[in-house]
Amino acid sequence: DAQKTKFEYQSDVTRLRKIVINSLYSHRDVWLRELISNSNDALEKFRLTSLTKKGFGNDDPLNITIRAVEDEDGKGGKIIITDTGIGMNKEELAANLGTLAKSGTTEFLNRAESADTTVGTGNLIGAFGVGFYSSFLVADRVYVASRPPRSKENPEPEQWVFSSTADESSFEVYPDPRGATLGQGTEITLVMKPDALDYLSTTKLTGLIDKHSAFSSTFPVYLFTQRTEEVPVEEDELPTETESVPEPEKEDRTIESYDDDEVLIEDVPIEEEKKPQVPEVPKTKTVTIDEWVHANSQPPIWTRDPKDVTEEEYLDFYRATFKDYRKPIGWHQFAGDAAGTSFKGIIFLPEKIPDSHWQQTGPLEQKDIRLMVKHVFITSEFGSDRLPKWASWVQVIIDADDLPLNVSRETLQSSKFVKQMRSIILRHLLILLNKLATEDAEKWALVTKNYGMIFKFGIAEDSKNRDRLLNLVRFESTQRKDITLDQYAENKRKGQTQIFYMADAGKTAEQIKRSIFVEKLEARGYEVLLFTEPLDEVLANTLRTHKKMPFQDVAKAGLKFGDEDNEGEDSKEAQKKLGEKFKPLIEWLKEETKDVVRDVVISNRLVTSACAIVADEIGYTANLEKLMNAGHN
Numbered sequence: 001d002a003q004k005t006k007f008e009y010q011s012d013v014t015r016l017r018k019i020v021i022n023s024l025y026s027h028r029d030v031w032l033r034e035l036i037s038n039s040n041d042a043l044e045k046f047r048l049t050s051l052t053k054k055g056f057g058n059d060d061p062l063n064i065t066i067r068a069v070e071d072e073d074g075k076g077g078k079i080i081i082t083d084t085g086i087g088m089n090k091e092e093l094a095a096n097l098g099t100l101a102k103s104g105t106t107e108f109l110n111r112a113e114s115a116d117t118t119v120g121t122g123n124l125i126g127a128f129g130v131g132f133y134s135s136f137l138v139a140d141r142v143y144v145a146s147r148p149p150r151s152k153e154n155p156e157p158e159q160w161v162f163s164s165t166a167d168e169s170s171f172e173v174y175p176d177p178r179g180a181t182l183g184q185g186t187e188i189t190l191v192m193k194p195d196a197l198d199y200l201s202t203t204k205l206t207g208l209i210d211k212h213s214a215f216s217s218t219f220p221v222y223l224f225t226q227r228t229e230e231v232p233v234e235e236d237e238l239p240t241e242t243e244s245v246p247e248p249e250k251e252d253r254t255i256e257s258y259d260d261d262e263v264l265i266e267d268v269p270i271e272e273e274k275k276p277q278v279p280e281v282p283k284t285k286t287v288t289i290d291e292w293v294h295a296n297s298q299p300p301i302w303t304r305d306p307k308d309v310t311e312e313e314y315l316d317f318y319r320a321t322f323k324d325y326r327k328p329i330g331w332h333q334f335a336g337d338a339a340g341t342s343f344k345g346i347i348f349l350p351e352k353i354p355d356s357h358w359q360q361t362g363p364l365e366q367k368d369i370r371l372m373v374k375h376v377f378i379t380s381e382f383g384s385d386r387l388p389k390w391a392s393w394v395q396v397i398i399d400a401d402d403l404p405l406n407v408s409r410e411t412l413q414s415s416k417f418v419k420q421m422r423s424i425i426l427r428h429l430l431i432l433l434n435k436l437a438t439e440d441a442e443k444w445a446l447v448t449k450n451y452g453m454i455f456k457f458g459i460a461e462d463s464k465n466r467d468r469l470l471n472l473v474r475f476e477s478t479q480r481k482d483i484t485l486d487q488y489a490e491n492k493r494k495g496q497t498q499i500f501y502m503a504d505a506g507k508t509a510e511q512i513k514r515s516i517f518v519e520k521l522e523a524r525g526y527e528v529l530l531f532t533e534p535l536d537e538v539l540a541n542t543l544r545t546h547k548k549m550p551f552q553d554v555a556k557a558g559l560k561f562g563d564e565d566n567e568g569e570d571s572k573e574a575q576k577k578l579g580e581k582f583k584p585l586i587e588w589l590k591e592e593t594k595d596v597v598r599d600v601v602i603s604n605r606l607v608t609s610a611c612a613i614v615a616d617e618i619g620y621t622a623n624l625e626k627l628m629n630a631g632h633n
Ligand code: ADP
Pocket: 034, 038, 039, 042, 083, 085, 086, 087, 088, 096, 097, 129, 130, 131, 132, 133, 185, 186
């Protein structure tokens, strides 16, 4: 066929397809949820584009239909999944289904191929998501027929087909020989493998949608089913008297008449017991009914009573919505009213901040904040109303009841509700975090490990939420682990006026604790915060004070002991004497080191060490200098 173009798969695709087909057998159910979620994405793309592009698409209802067709000989069958979404033209068919554009693909493939048994390929695949290629888990051959929506530029779009088998390293793209059978959208035909024919059963498909795919689409998914039913036979279907109720048979009998010598032949009824049985008229009959069953008709999870939603349902919903295959640390369902509309939503705390969060340089992408109106996805773009960077990784669905559905995103962005959304989300994020902090020690430890840094960052970034964030930040001290600044302040010793800290980024708390600067304070029973991250010191510099106590680096000059007064005159006298006694040594040291140190003094800070080099009160510490240099390189 002259129109057929044969393409080689990009090498990464060949590798991925092999991994999927060879090692995902036990997870093969995933194909359905992947294909439904692709259709859902395509429908969303169409809906969003049609809001702003006039004359785009037809008025077909936006939905997904699934139909299983068994071959007549019962030895095979097809499953056909159709959506009325954005579709693909011939170039898109080849590019989207023949190449992998996902970030992290190569790293993923290397790990999967080296059979990283500690993770298990199944988990890896789950974490990566295999998308369209999962169809080859159950199909020997896959046809994707697709037709983009009509538009002003292209009023009669063509319908093209992508076709590939499970084991070839190439695929074909050609015009659909059937013509344009689709109004718009994509039809995927899976020619099922002989060992995957059980998927043809509608009971099996219904079960799969319930179990794994109920949340994969916010658009309706209809499943073609055929069921047999006993139906009453209608009045006009009843057989007419002449047809089926046989006339009682009559016997010709000759009755002899003696009246006028004529022989009358007369029909006379047969006696009762000789009549044949009249068959019972059937009142019902068995018919086969074709039906499109709405397979994902559950109300959205955020509208349900949290008491009735199982953990499994939340996790399935989470995975389907945010395409994040790791388990979130926690979630929190909320509802309220703002700017004249009521809203409902769920906020999730992902297991960790995505790596991309730190790499982002341009405007923040907030694809995980999904604004819905009356259960329909509207946008993830909020212009200047986006969240502060410290919180921009949050995953949240927020569904407003009374916003206009068909406004452009620009109009929506300036709506009062969207302006308030930022503070609604932040409030509920903080509620969720505080809940974890007080109710679940194990989860909270994970939060501190994975988010401690970003909270500190937030304190510098978001002055409005500074106090609330401070409550979430934990430090280690010479006496305790995981304390808040409030807890530190409560534990101050009599007369203590400063918050003591020792900073040495990159060292462990244990190492910092052994520092000579800390020892004197420890010996006197003071608690010293041990700063192990560069941001800790930035935080101290940002805050300057907490509960009216200034932060004091114990390695810097300016250290004040609250108990100096208690040392009495004796001690001051002793200090003076020491000064006189060691004057020659001090003078000599000053002269010898004048190029590198500013001053040499006799210290009462040290207990076991002979001397220490300290930073000037107003200068940078060695630690901060490291940080500054790193920033400039
Ligand atoms: P992902 O969904 O993560 O992008 P997939 O392998 O699932 O990866 O799909 C690859 C691409 O193919 C999609 O990004 C999309 O562009 C295209 N695609 C797949 N299914 C459809 C569909 N039903 N309608 C339109 N485009 C689709």
